[in-house]
Amino acid sequence: MSRTIKFMLNKQLDAIIKEEKNTIANLSNASALLFDQLSNINWAGFYLWDSEDDELILGPFQGKVACIRIKHGEGVCGTAFKEQRSLIVDDVHLFPGHITCDAESQSEIVVPITKNGKQIGILDIDAPIKNRFSEEDRSIARRICSCFITVYKYLNALYTCQSQFIDYTLFSICALKPSSELNNHQKKAGTVSQPFLQI
Amino acid sequence: MSRTIKFMLNKQLDAIIKEEKNTIANLSNASALLFDQLSNINWAGFYLWDSEDDELILGPFQGKVACIRIKHGEGVCGTAFKEQRSLIVDDVHLFPGHITCDAESQSEIVVPITKNGKQIGILDIDAPIKNRFSEEDRSIARRICSCFITVYKYLNALYTCQSQFIDYTLFSICALKPSSELNNHQKKAGTVSQPFLQI
Numbered sequence: 001m002s003r004t005i006k007f008m009l010n011k012q013l014d015a016i017i018k019e020e021k022n023t024i025a026n027l028s029n030a031s032a033l034l035f036d037q038l039s040n041i042n043w044a045g046f047y048l049w050d051s052e053d054d055e056l057i058l059g060p061f062q063g064k065v066a067c068i069r070i071k072h073g074e075g076v077c078g079t080a081f082k083e084q085r086s087l088i089v090d091d092v093h094l095f096p097g098h099i100t101c102d103a104e105s106q107s108e109i110v111v112p113i114t115k116n117g118k119q120i121g122i123l124d125i126d127a128p129i130k131n132r133f134s135e136e137d138r139s140i141a142r143r144i145c146s147c148f149i150t151v152y153k154y155l156n157a158l159y160t161c162q163s164q165f166i167d168y169t170l171f172s173i174c175a176l177k178p179s180s181e182l183n184n185h186q187k188k189a190g191t192v193s194q195p196f197l198q199i
Numbered sequence: 200m201s202r203t204i205k206f207m208l209n210k211q212l213d214a215i216i217k218e219e220k221n222t223i224a225n226l227s228n229a230s231a232l233l234f235d236q237l238s239n240i241n242w243a244g245f246y247l248w249d250s251e252d253d254e255l256i257l258g259p260f261q262g263k264v265a266c267i268r269i270k271h272g273e274g275v276c277g278t279a280f281k282e283q284r285s286l287i288v289d290d291v292h293l294f295p296g297h298i299t300c301d302a303e304s305q306s307e308i309v310v311p312i313t314k315n316g317k318q319i320g321i322l323d324i325d326a327p328i329k330n331r332f333s334e335e336d337r338s339i340a341r342r343i344c345s346c347f348i349t350v351y352k353y354l355n356a357l358y359t360c361q362s363q364f365i366d367y368t369l370f371s372i373c374a375l376k377p378s379s380e381l382n383n384h385q386k387k388a389g390t391v392s393q394p395f396l397q398i
Contacts, residue, residue, distance in 0.1 A: 016264060024223060025257040025267045028244075032264045045227075058224040060259040065215060065231045068224045 009037050009140075013147060028060040030144070034125070035062035042104050042128045046113075047077055048121035056081060056121060063126070067101045075099035080110035081122050086138055090131045102126065109133040111141040113148065208236050208339075212346060227259040229343070233324070234261035241303050241327045245312075246276055247320035255280060255320060262325070266300045274298035279309035280321050285337055289330045301325065308332040310340040312347065 012033055017026040027046055034044040045061025047070060056070040056077055073082040075097050080087040089108045092098045105126035113120040123145050127133065211232055216225040226245055233243040244260025246269060255269040255276055272281040274296050279286040288307045291297045304325035312319040322344050326332065 012264075016267075020267050022249075022256050022267065024259065028257055028259050029264050029267065032260070032262065035261075036263055050221075057221050058227055060223065060227050061231070062234075062261045063231065064235055065211075065228050068215075068219050068221065068228065 009033065010143070010147075012037075013144065017148075024060060026148075030148075031060050031062045034144075038125070040127050040129055040132055041125055043102055043126040044124070046121050046123055047081075049081065049119055059121070064102045064104075067099055070099065076108050077110050077122055077124050081112055081119065084112050084114065084119065086111040086142060088133045088135075088138055090133075092126075104128045106130045107132040109137055109141055111138070111145050113145045208232065209342070209346075211236075212343065216347075223259060225347075229347075230259050230261045233343075237324070239326050239328055239331055240324055242301055242325035243323070245320050245322055246280075248280065248318055258320070263301045263303075266298055269298065275307050276309050276321055276323050280311055280318065283311050283313065283318065285310040285341060287332045287334075287337055289332075291325075303327045305329045306331040308336055308340055310337070310344050312344045 013030055016029045016033065020026050031045045035041070038044065043061065043063030043066065045063065045066070046059045047056035048059050049055075050057045053069070054072050056072075058066050058068045070078045072078055076087055076089050076092065076095055077099075079097075087108075087110045089095050089098075089110075092105055092108050095108075105128065107127045107130050109125050109132075111123045113122060123141055125133070125137075125141065212229055215228045215232065219225055230244045234240070237243065242260065242262030242265065244262065244265070245258040246255035247258050248254075249256045252268070253271050255271075257265050257267045269277045271277055275286055275288050275291065275294055276298075278296075286307075286309045288294050288297075288309075291304055291307050304327065306326045306329050308324050308331075310322045312321060322340055324332070324336075324340065
C-alpha cells in the first residue's frame with residue numbers, strides 16, 4: 001500500500017466516522033472505504049465477539065456472502081481472536097482448519113480489536129492472490145482497528161441487546177476488491193483537516 | 200430480473216438468514232447477496248429509522264461510501280419513508296431534493312419496511328444507468344423486505360440501545376453491482392428445500 005493511499009484512507013475514515021455515533025453506520029462505511037481503496041482484495045470486514053454463544057459473529061462487510069459464526073479458535077479469524085495476535089496468512093489453504101467462505105480467497109490478514117482489555121472482535125481482510133499482505137499492511141490494519149477504539153466511546157464490548165423485541169449482537173465490518181481512483185465524494189471526504197489517525 | 204435469478208435469490212436469502220437470529224449478520228449477508236446477484240446496480244442496502252433523531256440511518260450495505268443520515272422526507276429515501284410507499288425513480292437527477300452519495304447512481308428503487316404498523320426503515324438500490332428498475336423489480340424488492348419481516352420475530356422496530364457503553368441504532372442493508380454466475384458457496388446455499396419467499 002503506497003503512502004498516498006494510506007494517508008487518504010486514514011483521512012477519509014476520519015472524515016466518515018469521527019462525527020457519527022452510530023456504530024453500525026460507521027463500520028458499514030468503513031468497510032465500503034476499505035473495499036474501494038485497497039488493491040487485490042476480495043473481502044473485508046469485521047467479526048465481533050458474542051460472549052453468550054462463545055463465537056465470532058459476522059458484522060457489516062463488503063464482498064461475497066460470508067460465514068456467519070466462527071467458533072473460538074477456529075480458522076484464521078478464530079485463531080487470531082483466541083490468541084489475541086494479528087495473523088498474516090500467505091496461503092490460507094495451508095492454514096490448519098481454514099474455513100472456506102469464498103473460494104477466491106488465497107491469503108488473509110486478521111487483526112484483533114480490544115479495548116481496555118475487553119476482546120471486541122476482529123478486522124478480517126481476504127485477497128484473491130497468495131502473499132498479498134505485508135508487515136506494512138499489518139501496521140495499517142492495526143491502526144484502522146485502533147482508530148475505532150479511540151473514537152468509539154460507545155465501543156466497549158460486543159454488546160448483546162435482549163428485550164421483548166430484539167436479540168442480536170451488535171456491529172462488525174468486512175469487504176474488499178480492486179482499488180480505483182477516488183471518486184468525488186471520497187475526495188471531498190478526504191479534505192477534513194484533522195485526521196485522528198496519523199501515519 | 201429473470202425468473203431463475205429471482206428464484207435463486209429467494210432461496211439463497213432464505214438459506215442465509217432463516218436459521219440466524221443476528222440481525223446485523225443477516226442484513227450484511229443479504230446485502231452481499233443482492234450486490235452479487237443483481238445486474239446493473241452500484242449500491243444496495245438498508246437505511247433504518249431512528250425515531251430519536253427523526254432520521255434514517257445507514258446500515259450494512261455494499262457499494263461505495265454512503266450518506267449516513269437522511270432526514271424525514273429528504274431525497275428519494277426520505278420521501279419513500281415519509282410517504283410509506285415504494286418509489287422507482289428513472290432519473291435521480293430529476294427528483295426534487297435528490298441526495299448525491301455516489302455520482303454514478305442514475306436510477307433508484309426504494310421500498311419502505313414496516314412491521315405491524317411500525318416504520319422500520321427502507322431497502323434502497325441504486326443503478327448506474329437510467330430506467331433500471333421495473334414493476335417486476337418493485338415486486339421483488341417488496342418480497343425481500345417482507346421476508347425479513349416474516350422471519351424476524353426480533354425485528355419489531357428500529358431499536359436504539361442506550362446504556363453506559365452503547366448508543367446506536369440497529370441494523371440496515373445496502374449494495375449493488377453487475378451480477379455474475381453463482382459461486383460454489385452460493386450454489387450450495389441455494390439447495391435449501393423450503394424457501395420462505397415464494398415467487
